Amino acid sequence: MSEPTNHPAPSRSDAAIDEFESIFKRAERTLYHYSDISIQKVAVVTDGDQAMARELGDNVKQFLPHIGEQADWQYVTGDQYHNVNDLLKIMAECNPDLIVTFRCLDESSLVPQHTLGVYVDVMTQTLSTPILLLPGTAPQPHPLGTHPCKGVMVVTDNLAGDDQLVNHAVACTASKSTIWLCHIEDDVLFRRYLEAIGRIPEINTEQAEELIAEQLVAIPAQYAQSCVEGLKTAGAERNIEQVVEFGHRVNRYQQLVAQYPVDLLVTNTKDNDQLAMHGVAYALSVELTNVAQLLL
Amino acid sequence: MNMFLATAAGVGHDVPSWVTGFYLIVLILMVFCLAFEEKIHAKKSLIVGTFAGFCLVTETIIGYFTDRAHPMLPFGNITLPNGHEIGLPIYVPAIDWSVITIILGASLFVEVTSRSGIFTWLAIKLTKQSGGDPWRLLMFYGALTVIFSAVLNNVTAMIIVGSLTTVSLSKLDRRDLLLGFLLTEGLLTNIGGLLTLISSVPNIIVGQAAGIGFMPFFIKAVPFVIVATLVTLLQARFTFGVKGLTTEREKKSAADLVAGFDESESVPSRYFFWSSVLLLMGFIICLAGQSALPWDLDELGMGFVALFFAGLALWFYKHDVDTFYKAVDWDLLGFFASLFVVIYVMEQAEVLAIIGKGLQEMLTLPPQAAQASLLISAAAASSVTDNIPLAAVLAKILASNPIVVGPEGSNPDSPFWWCVIFGANLGGNITPIGSASTVVAMTIIHKNNLSLTFVGFVKVAAAFAVVQILLAIGYVWLTSYLL
Numbered sequence: 001m002s003e004p005t006n007h008p009a010p011s012r013s014d015a016a017i018d019e020f021e022s023i024f025k026r027a028e029r030t031l032y033h034y035s036d037i038s039i040q041k042v043a044v045v046t047d048g049d050q051a052m053a054r055e056l057g058d059n060v061k062q063f064l065p066h067i068g069e070q071a072d073w074q075y076v077t078g079d080q081y082h083n084v085n086d087l088l089k090i091m092a093e094c095n096p097d098l099i100v101t102f103r104c105l106d107e108s109s110l111v112p113q114h115t116l117g118v119y120v121d122v123m124t125q126t127l128s129t130p131i132l133l134l135p136g137t138a139p140q141p142h143p144l145g146t147h148p149c150k151g152v153m154v155v156t157d158n159l160a161g162d163d164q165l166v167n168h169a170v171a172c173t174a175s176k177s178t179i180w181l182c183h184i185e186d187d188v189l190f191r192r193y194l195e196a197i198g199r200i201p202e203i204n205t206e207q208a209e210e211l212i213a214e215q216l217v218a219i220p221a222q223y224a225q226s227c228v229e230g231l232k233t234a235g236a237e238r239n240i241e242q243v244v245e246f247g248h249r250v251n252r253y254q255q256l257v258a259q260y261p262v263d264l265l266v267t268n269t270k271d272n273d274q275l276a277m278h279g280v281a282y283a284l285s286v287e288l289t290n291v292a293q294l295l296l
Numbered sequence: 297m298n299m300f301l302a303t304a305a306g307v308g309h310d311v312p313s314w315v316t317g318f319y320l321i322v323l324i325l326m327v328f329c330l331a332f333e334e335k336i337h338a339k340k341s342l343i344v345g346t347f348a349g350f351c352l353v354t355e356t357i358i359g360y361f362t363d364r365a366h367p368m369l370p371f372g373n374i375t376l377p378n379g380h381e382i383g384l385p386i387y388v389p390a391i392d393w394s395v396i397t398i399i400l401g402a403s404l405f406v407e408v409t410s411r412s413g414i415f416t417w418l419a420i421k422l423t424k425q426s427g428g429d430p431w432r433l434l435m436f437y438g439a440l441t442v443i444f445s446a447v448l449n450n451v452t453a454m455i456i457v458g459s460l461t462t463v464s465l466s467k468l469d470r471r472d473l474l475l476g477f478l479l480t481e482g483l484l485t486n487i488g489g490l491l492t493l494i495s496s497v498p499n500i501i502v503g504q505a506a507g508i509g510f511m512p513f514f515i516k517a518v519p520f521v522i523v524a525t526l527v528t529l530l531q532a533r534f535t536f537g538v539k540g541l542t543t544e545r546e547k548k549s550a551a552d553l554v555a556g557f558d559e560s561e562s563v564p565s566r567y568f569f570w571s572s573v574l575l576l577m578g579f580i581i582c583l584a585g586q587s588a589l590p591w592d593l594d595e596l597g598m599g600f601v602a603l604f605f606a607g608l609a610l611w612f613y614k615h616d617v618d619t620f621y622k623a624v625d626w627d628l629l630g631f632f633a634s635l636f637v638v639i640y641v642m643e644q645a646e647v648l649a650i651i652g653k654g655l656q657e658m659l660t661l662p663p664q665a666a667q668a669s670l671l672i673s674a675a676a677a678s679s680v681t682d683n684i685p686l687a688a689v690l691a692k693i694l695a696s697n698p699i700v701v702g703p704e705g706s707n708p709d710s711p712f713w714w715c716v717i718f719g720a721n722l723g724g725n726i727t728p729i730g731s732a733s734t735v736v737a738m739t740i741i742h743k744n745n746l747s748l749t750f751v752g753f754v755k756v757a758a759a760f761a762v763v764q765i766l767l768a769i770g771y772v773w774l775t776s777y778l779l
Contacts, residue, residue, distance in 0.1 A: 014739055014743075016452075016455050017455050017458065017459055017736070017739065017740055017743065020416070020455055020456055020459035020460070021459040021462060021463060023416055023459075023561075023562050024416070024419075024420070024459055024460045024463040024464070024557075024562075025463055026561055026562075027416070027420050027557050027558050027559065027561035027562055028463065028467060028556060028557055028558075029556040029557065029558050030556060031552070031555065031556045033552070
């Protein structure tokens with residue numbers, strides 16, 4: 001007979017209450033719920049003229065054919081705004097469901113590097129509208145490609161429960177496309193906590209490392225599995241791949257983008273703790289300029 | 297003291313009345329120490345063990361100086377049923393080993409089988425079945441509490457169901473109902489503890505003294521447990537405002553949330569899980585049919601059945617059995633063993649005879665009044681102190697009372713046994729210190745930062761306890777009339 005493990009025995013101490021709470025919390029799953037992302041109105045924001053904006057719009061329609069077919073497209077050109085407030089007013093009037101734009105709008109004289117530019121920077125933080133950031137910068141755009149988006153990588157540091165990210169990824173792809181659900185746990189931070197745990201004699205450090213690491217990856221992995229089942233039930237099946245591991249976030253995401261045929265990155269930009277953009281999202285949006293990004 | 301002396305003089309033969317009075321004071325002192333266990337910061341086994349040691353030493357010395365020819369403690373060899381004599385220290389035969397072996401075997405068995413995840417699996421499965429509807433959830437958790445209290449013990453039942461309640465109500469965003477749920481579950485543990493002969497220690501002690509078998513006990517307890525559970529749940533529904541969900545949207549949202557629980561997560565091995573299910577069924581069947589076991593196997597007793605199944609279950613962890621030996625509640629077992637020694641000494645000192653005489657007054661009342669008085673007294677006493685010494689003392693006294701046991705010296709059908717069983721169990725619902733499971737309920741309540749004082753508990757719980765005790769009195773009257 002094998003010797004089963006993992007299940008603490010009940011005892012008469014208060015610790016038993018905590019043990020059983022942990023068992024039940026471990027049995028708790030965050031399930032994915034599919035909802036159709038409706039994009040009725042798209043605003044293409046450029047710092048060029050109307051012809052350039054329309055050409056860009058046509059490229060995006062090819063890239064995201066589902067959205068392109070059903071949406072009402074509006075074009076905002078460089079002569080319509082002169083500062084951030086002007087652009088925000090236009091966006092408020094236009095009230096789009098998606099903004100399509102480049103990094104570093106109206107900054108051609110600055111030779112910008114490693115920045116989103118002031119316009120995009122402010123829009124990501126003040127508007128709740130998702131922003132599709134096209135590859136390259138406004139002064140040096142990269143071609144979007146002529147094929148529809150087939151590979152989307154969802155990039156986050158907390159995948160479990162983020163239905164919004166997954167639903168946007170689904171909305172940007174057709175049925176046979178691949179979605180990589182990526183969740184990278186910061187290994188540096190984890191090591192720092194383990195160092196603290198290592199100084200506490202009441203906690204077995206080796207056991208703590210093993211169990212905490214196991215739980216940290218189990219939660220997003222279970223959610224990713226729930227996405228597969230949820231999409232199948234909703235009839236929106238996609239090829240879901242999960243990448244859940246420890247590592248240096250920005251480096252690892254760069255490697256993953258290089259490793260897989262990724263057409264679009266989907267990431268959260270809003271950070272409850274600060275007005276500035278979410279740390280990883282900002283780093284990725286300025287480092288990975290050769291791939292389109294959907295900033296939520 | 298004079299009263300003790302006067303009473304003792306009337307009852308005692310070879311025991312001086314001052315000795316009886318002295319030990320009566322010692323017994324009262326021990327009960328007080330148990331009631332203030334938390335203040336003393338000492339475990340029960342140590343408190344009662346100290347009293348047992350004190351009683352043995354003093355009674356030996358007093359016996360030596362009062363009547364050397366007839367010492368108060370009957371030292372000497374024990375005569376076995378086959379006529380052989382065996383030398384045992386006086387405190388060994390003083391202990392009721394059938395009770396000790398039932399508790400040891402059953403707790404080891406539960407300790408091992410609960411690791412299969414069988415109980416948590418059932419708890420999560422029912423949570424999902426409830427669809428997240430608060431009223432259905434309360435009914436399901438109430439039923440679970442009663443069943444777990446009956447099969448496991450009331451403390452473990454409260455820990456399992458209370459923990460799940462905290463997690464599931466948080467998930468459903470209904471923490472406003474948490475206090476009501478936890479209180480109701482705490483109160484139901486003591487009703488579940490009435491279901492079988494081995495569900496609570498007073499049942500085991502009284503059942504053994506009365507000679508009530510597992511099945512007769514179960515058959516008699518089931519109707520009361522079902523009715524009392526339903527009444528308690530309905531009372532909780534109105535007291536705590538637990539309502540069912542009405543709109544389809546609410547129902548869908550709640551069902552989606554509880555659907556997120558995965559019951560298989562708590563099962564480490566399917567093989568072990570199903571083996572534990574079979575073992576548990578075998579354990580219950582053997583206990584139920586113990587008196588009908590063939591080839592004299594029934595003579596081995598229920599304690600052996602419990603130890604046998606514990607031994608079988610331990611084979612799942614054959615390399616780690618010491619883990620389970622450590623997990624046994626040795627404090628509880630030491631407490632029982634010491635308690636039996638104290639009671640034995642009290643018996644020799646005629647203290648039980650004095651209490652029995654006081655009880656005799658109650659038992660000679662008209663039958664219904666006698667039953668109600670005994671049940672209420674037992675409930676009142678167990679609400680403020682440990683119900684185990686109470687049950688042990690009352691069982692010992694009633695076992696020699698002719699009104700209870702009749703001319704044949706044995707009457708398992710006497711309603712007075714049930715008065716003690718109901719009173720000792722249900723009395724635990726009156727105060728938060730009345731039973732170990734209500735103490736656990738309070739611990740979970742405070743762990744969740746919910747405000748409930750001792751008086752606050754009594755204000756809410758007393759209404760439930762009064763209804764349950766009235767139901768019990770009615771049930772004892774009804775069954776004594778029908779049988």
